[in-house]
Amino acid sequence: MDDSKHTKFPMFKGENYVWRKHRMEHYVKVADYECWLIIQKGPLKIEVTNDDGTKSLKSEDKYVEADYRNVEKNSKAMSILQYGIGEQEINRISGCSSAKDIWDNLSLAYEGTSQVKKCRVDLLMQQYEMFNMGRD
Structure with a gap:
């Protein structure tokens, strides 16, 4: 996907x-489903199997064409998300090193943890019950 398609998506400005x-x-799923998987699971790791059967990260100087394509997917996923974020939100994600970090950072900032979400639901239920009691 070229950059012109990214900029057509309306910017997220915190609302x-x-x-x-x-x-x-x-x-993201329509643009490149592999990028969506990277956002959900984290960046693709370029690994090599050692002589003893263990795996370790492959040195960049030993990358082959397929490895570069995988690294580009990570960058593309970050780029898609960054193009959809307004400049007032950029400070929130500037320290993120992967698309997953960006996604998780925004989710935490705007949705909170699962415990915070549960508390919000409980509060809304309590407000609803109080509203119903006031109608009687």
């Missing part, structure tokens, strides 16, 4: 995160 999250997920 309506849940709606934007779903839109961005579908956008």
Whole structure:
């Protein structure tokens, strides 16, 4: 996907995160499903099997064409997300080194942890119950 297609996606500016999250997920899946997997699971690791059967990261000077394509996928996934984020949000993701880091950082900032989400649901349920009691 070229950069001109990235810029057509409306920028996330810190509002309506849940709606934007779903839109961005579908956008990435259509653009390049492998990039979506990288966002969900983390960057592809270029590994080599050692003589003793263990695996270690492959040295960049030993990369072959397929390895470069995998590294480019990681960069592409980051790029897709970065093009969808407005400049007021860029500080939040500037220290991220992978697309997964960007996705997780935004999710944590706008949704909180699972414990925070549960507390929000409990609070909304309590408010709803109080509202119903006030109607009687």
